[in-house]
Amino acid sequence: TFRIGSSYKKSFDRSFYYLIQSYKSMKFNLCGKAFIQWILPQKMFLIMKLTLILLTICLHVGAKSFSQNINLSGKNIPLEDVFSAIEKQSGYFFFYKYNDLKQARPINIHIKNSTIEQALTKSLSGQPFTYSISNKTVIITRKRVVPAALQDTILTVKGRVVDGQSPPKVLPGVSIKLKGKTNGTVSDKDGNFTLKAVKNDILMFSMLGFKTVEVRVGSAAYKEIVLTEEQRGLDEVVVVGYGEVTRRDLTGAVASVNMKDLEKMPVVRVDQMLQGRIAGVDLISAGGEPGGGTSVRIRGTRSINADNEPLYVVDGIIDAGSLSDINPADIESIQVLKDASSTAIYGSRGANGVIIITTKKGMPGKDVFTYNTEAGFAQLPRYLDMMNAREYAEMVNENTLLSNPNAVNLPYPDAASLGEGTNWTKEVTRVAPYNNHTISVSGGVPSLRYYVSGNYANQKGVIKASGFERYQGRLNLDKTFSQKLRGGVRLNYSSTVTENNKVDIGSNEGWWNSTLAIPPVMNVYDGGEDGAGDYEDWNPGWYSGGVINSPVAMVNMMKNTSYRKNLWTNFFLEYEPVKNLKIKSAFSNTNYFLNVSRYDPGELPRRKFLEQGGYAVKQAYTYEKLLSETTISYAKSWADQHKL
Secondary structure (H helix, E strand, O other): OEEEOOEOOOOOOHHHHHHHHHHHOOOOOHHHHHHHHHHOOOOHHHHHHHHHHHHHHHHHHHHHHOOOOEEEEEEEEOHHHHHHHHHHHHOOEEEEEHHHHOOOOOEEEEEEEEOHHHHHHHHOOOOOEEEEEEOOEEEEEEOOOOOHHHHHHEEEEEEEEEEOOOOOOEOOOOEEEEOOOOOEEEOOOOOEEEEEEEOOOEEEEEOOOEOOEEEEOOOOOOEEEEEOEOOHHHHOEEEEOOEEEEHHHOOOOEEEEOHHHHOOOOOOOOHHHHOOOOOOEEEEEOOOOOOOOEEEEEOOOOOOOOOOOOEEEEOOEEOOOOHHHOOHHHEEEEEEEOOOHHHHHHHHHHOOOEEEEEEOOOOOEEEEEEEEEEEEEEOOOOOOOOOOHHHHHHHHHHHHHHHOOOOOOOOOOOHHHHOOOOOHHHHHEOOEEEEEEEEEEEEEEOOEEEEEEEEEEEEEOOEOOOEEEEEEEEEEEEEEOOOOEEEEEEEEEEEEEEEOOOOOOOOOOOHHHOOOOOOOOOOOEOOOOOOOOOEOOEEOOOOOOEEOOOHHHHHHHOEEEEEEEEEEEEEEEEEEEEOOEEEEEEEEEEEEEEEEEEEEOOOOHHHHHHOOOOEEEEEEEEEEEEEEEEEEEEOOEEOOOEEO
């Protein structure tokens, strides 16, 4: 918890800060009265007219009362009170960790007509704290604890940071940190900095738009650090539709995702990687099931009735299928086309935006073998605070008495004996394990490059008897036949098994057997104790009562599984008959198969009660997509300045 002055708030408008201090200390001077009148609801119209004048007077009076001459005297004064007194006399803000200050010892102090630096030095003498002052703000931090063996090696490093121009210009606001440590500082308005370090520490100098520089500390000699501008962003190649352009030549609204930031994200689906990464792109989980899709909206919803999902293009394959069939570790870049340029390239299919995914390719040279594994678990952060069995029974009894004050036979005569009862959400949820394994090999020679990968992912659902399992493989080949002809192959195969969720947590449609609506007085088993007897099927809260399939019975007895297989293939040839003129022809094929199997056994409580017997459904879907494209492009530049 951070604290500014004697208030817990993180930031204040300066004028209101002093008004609050006056109000808290009950010193009703002109500022305090104006503030109290301002917050009172009475006579609001008149106060609104006078607010600007009164605040101006407050600021004027407050400014007059601050002084650089600090006078303090007392014994056993808490350090927090000392800071508060200095704050009132000087007009400086204090910023510190509240919990750290609890460890400070009370002090005896007597200072007269001292500067704020002298007052702070005297106050912190013998305390494990130090201070720094920047723009009327005093920052209190703990002193760095240095082992005795290193006491003699502490160096005070000073220097200046400039850019690489001629003549050089100073760079204020450069972040200077010790690599692997928490110590750091920022260069001032003249580019100067001062930082304590140990010999052989590494100083990291970083600033937006400049390359990060690392300097090893060898001595306390004055250092001049030169930062050079970072130009990579302008030269970055961006994939747009059927071609590529550099970032500096881009005119449309295209967002790129930095894949290095996503390498360690434990996700199974590609669209989950985009959450919170791109401005103007909203991702909402459709159902939260393992392997389940997300609803993607680029720059909002465009239609009430029509589909609002963007168009996905994977290695040139348009609308290739489900993103759960792609291994996120295989992706090299993701580009999002957000404006009208997407419709200019893909027509009406791109009206909701286009997400272009390019997978990795092999590089000439040494073969690279990579194995990556991830493991973890998922669980509910908390359970909703619902009524227990005793509270529910008391509520039903109260409702009965409200409708019939003379009622004698209450539904639950001994409500207090029911205790906690059944938490149905806890009964059907679990700590769900997750593991993901990827192995890849890439490399080749200049004339033939390859990338081969395999993936296995298994994600159990937080709700029991739900989960997602995937086997996936990819092959990317690039062949250069001659200086004018090259070709390639992109192949992706996936086989997934999804255990679909079978229970209702809280929707209106299935409220009568929802885990949030079933009364806690209903037991899991009709024998009363866990595992005793058959599944309890009588729901007393369903109107006047009725037989249902409890969530536990559905989780343990019902089967609902989806099996999906998908094969994507893409072949292309590119020929350059004359310099700068390229003709590219591509052919892609998508084979998709889906099988859904569901079985409700006749022993399910409600089916057994109605004597309906078992119920089985088996559905199969299959389709094939063919796509052939031929494009002609011409690109020429003159003097590295003019391009066509």
